[in-house]
Amino acid sequence: MMLKTTISPVFSSFRGKPKTSRLIFQACKAVLEDAPPGARRNASTNLTTLHQGPPTSAYVHLPFCRKRCHYCDFPILALGSSSSNLYEERKEDDPRITNYVNLLVREINATRTGFDTKPNLETVFFGGGTPSLVPPKLVSLVLETLSLNFGLSPDAEISMEMDPGTFGAQKLKELMELGVNRVSLGVQAFQDELLKACGRAHGVSQVYEAIEFLKECGVENWSMDLISSLPHQTLEMWEESLRLAIESQPNHVSVYDLQVEQGTKFGNVYTPGQSPLPSETQSAEFYKTASSMLRGAGYEHYEVSSYSKDGFKCKHNLIYWKNKPFYAFGLGSASYVGGLRFSRPRKLKEYTNYVTDLEKGAANWCGNGDVDLKDVATDILMLSFRTSKGLQLEEFGEAFGREVVNSICKVYEPYVESGHIVCLDDMRREVMSDEFKSLVANDEVKIEDHVRYLRLRDPDGFLLSNELISLAFGVVSP
Amino acid sequence: MAMASAMDLSPPTFFLSGTSSSSSSLRRLSSISVSSFRRHSNRRLHVLCQATAGTQPQSGLSDSGSKLAARSGQDRLLKVPISKIRNFSIIAHIDHGKSTLADKLLQVTGTVQNRDMKEQFLDNMDLERERGITIKLQAARMRYVYEDTPYCLNLIDTPGHVDFSYEVSRSLAACEGALLVVDASQGVEAQTLANVYLALENNLEIIPVVNKIDLPGAEPEQVIREIEEVIGLDCSKAILCSAKEGIGITEILDAIVQRIPPPRDTAEKPLRALIFDSYYDPYRGVIVYFRVIDGKVKKGDKIFFMASGKDYFADEIGVLSPNQIQVDELYAGEVGYISASIRSVADARVGDTITTYSRKAESSLPGYEEATPMVFCGLFPVDADQFPDLRDALEKLQLNDAALKFEPETSSAMGFGFRCGFLGLLHMEIVQERLEREYNLNLITTAPSVVYRVNTVNGDTTMCSNPSLLPQPGQRKSVEEPYVKIELLTPKDYIGALMELAQDRRGEFKEMKYIAENRASLIYELPLAEMVGDFFDQLKSRTKGYASMEYSVIGYRESDLIKLDILINAELVEPLSTIVHRDKAYSVGRALTQKLKELIPRQMFKVPIQACIGSKVIASEALSAIRKDVLAKCYGGDISRKKKLLKKQAAGKKRMKAIGRVDVPQEAFMAVLKLEREVL
Known part of the structure; x- marks a missing residue:
């Protein structure tokens, strides 16, 4: 209690006064202009200023799907699966797609950032929906527009989410030629009955075909998405999916644990933890199985739901985990620029109006409001703890006050002891819990000198990440 | 004109009233529940009525009889000789019609006008009306002309609950007679019996009145026989009445004058x-x-x-x-x-x-007793910031309620609060409700407990009402607990059910007798602690509401009592400790641990929940660890929803009390305390 109250002054003194490199956009201007010199910090190293520079990443939302999956609550536009030939370009472009891409291009063009420096984009991520339903020439249009407005680094990572059954070798080749160099393949499961039960528009045979296309086209950097805890899924099925995933040799695997969201078909029919969904215990077992099998196959579990072979982490997603800024374009997409998170309208009509307003200068492209350092701190906590790197204590303490670090350590002490949280020194060797305990107890010691990182243990800590992160939230906002 | 002369004598007889509210005029929660607000508004109303009374035409449509009564009502301040005074009270069970009868007496004597009665019905204390009982009493002076001679009748009301039996005895001591009102379809109830005995001890002349004779189920003959058999009263002159229909009211008034003796004329003695x-x-x-x-x-x-x-x-x-x-x-x-x-x-x-002061009486009147709290419980504000408010509220209530006792108490789980003493369970509930309603406090109540007498090995005797203050087993020689004698009146069909209940509650059977063909009286002696829980509720539910009871404290007896502790993850949770009889420890322990397991959210580790006597675990449950609480889903960098969830989760933790490493929600405490009340 004592500790918690000592934290608030630290925050209030920093609030709204981060150092600025002359950000011109209206939103942050008022707050940032009169920052006293004393509050200025080195923008290159400080977590509180990390978000202030111009982004070098862009998320582009391409919302089209053949149909909505039963678990999905994303902003998508379902096209229907009437087309008989899904693998190749439709004869005539679907006007819905063309119109949307034109709107998207207008949004990008209307985004006048006003940053002094204009670093090239280093990562672009086409997410959806099913971006692979968009004809390559329209993808090309988007990339050109991005390049014209922001510049595109020649070795930028350009990822695209693709679903089996929505592309063939020809289309894939075209996309690769446009610069797409990373594919995230939405496989989800290797059992037809499970795919069907969750409303996927493809079957297992299309999965194998898609993998063939990837190999044929020489896509080296590709990721496979799997979902665990699907209805009717058994441990045997899950192990089979993981085994087949490993055999297909992607360099990256994302394992998502099914979240039953309100308003989705699953949300209406199923209750988490109850049949036909696996129990909480089974579900935890699935998570652990994924962790051990994939790590056993040479993947690094570098984030709660991400695994990669050496050198194949998703650079775009790392931007998220590091709390760095990124642009976002398209229906319902969320950007993070100048310390502000901003979500675009999720409905097409409203999004259309938004783009028109943006062009007229009547709408803001990155959100309004002040930057609350408490929000920055909690963002960093929740994002850092999702990664295997964990929270860098020194850096966090410099940004938000050493008292916060001490309090977090105090709150986490029992969980270091129980093994849910791992303490690491500067060589990333584990600091044992007894030593950590005595460090916490000793007010003379600067914990950060001995413990450089706190991270959630894989898989036990990751499995309880919400509980553990919310404990740290309690320290920051008592 | 009658009205005009009345105006000269006194203010109009009626004003909207909290002070003299009741169903009506008689029932008032004087020392227990009249808020300052009500009194305040009341006084203003009083002034208002005085101002308008003179100009308002009275309804002159009533017949000459009531005009006459009204006039004598207006004259009620006039002095009469002591020999023409009659002081009486009404003894009746809840719902047997006491208030209706009192209202009728006031109406017929013109003390309160017909026109005003309805208004008074509307203005009534919420608490009292909801519970359908009279908690505290008040008086009414009436003027009644009998055979052309004016009499002054003073009705002194009595509360109808055993918690206030001392107050009942004092109001009975202020009377020379009493009306015993019994519902013609219900018969004599235990509480009525207790009060009749009190009246007889005070040498009161008792006039049996059988009420509600207009009801279809009325069996006045049967009830009269019951009164004769059970109480031994001569019922040859019992009055049959229906207060609601106005039947028998004049007969009652006449009987009061004829049969109740006047006060002794001792006006010349010291006051x-x-x-x-x-x-x-x-x-x-x-x-x-x-x-x-x-x-x-x-x-x-x-x-x-x-x-x-x-x-x-x-x-x-x-x-x-x-x-x-x-x-x-x-x-x-x-x-x-x-x-x-x-x-x-x-x-x-x-x-x-x-x-x-200048001419003091030699001795005081007999029967004075200090208020002795019999039931105790801890009261804690849900929101710790309300502690000063709670103290202020208790102090204010105490101004008006000398029986309420309290002292500060600190609990590791619930922070600062008060340990309060009450006359009985009803008194406790009324105080709690008043604190919550009138002072807007949100309270947690611990299980009620009684005062134990602990004899220590060094020969001392200490009183202990707080389980956490019970001396260690090594220091105790013996523990005594208060016992009560209870009398249960029940239709004979439920005798078995009640015997079972009494035996469950460590009751010792004393006597059973049939008071009528179909009704029996059961007498048990049992520990007060067994009664402070849901005994009364059980009594009612096991007999479909037909049984009634009455109890009196008969002193302390040694019992095999132990302190039952609750440990959550090996940490003692003091506010959940209770003192129970050894024979009951197992079942209570089991119930408490099971309830806690239900209510405590799962933690990141396995949590044992134990009930212990000393270091011996007698019941144990385990809360399994949370297996998975992770949001493993990608939102295209949109973390706002994830963050919202985490913030909510963090906020939820703040509402919990940390017992060691375990977060226990406030609701769990409350539910367990409630359960303790039920199982103890």
């Missing part, structure tokens, strides 16, 4: 007045209701309270009719009130004797 009620008025201080037994009291007299030893000047004296009407003097046999800027009801307790 002795018996306090039968008092309440705190924030503007005038304590208002004391009394019956003059000997001597007389005048406005301006310096009076002396013999038990509290306090003296005050009688700023104002008056009669209750049913509202307060000032007079100059009251003499032996009369009933009235005194306002003397008395600071707290503790200075003028019920049962105390008022005498004149």
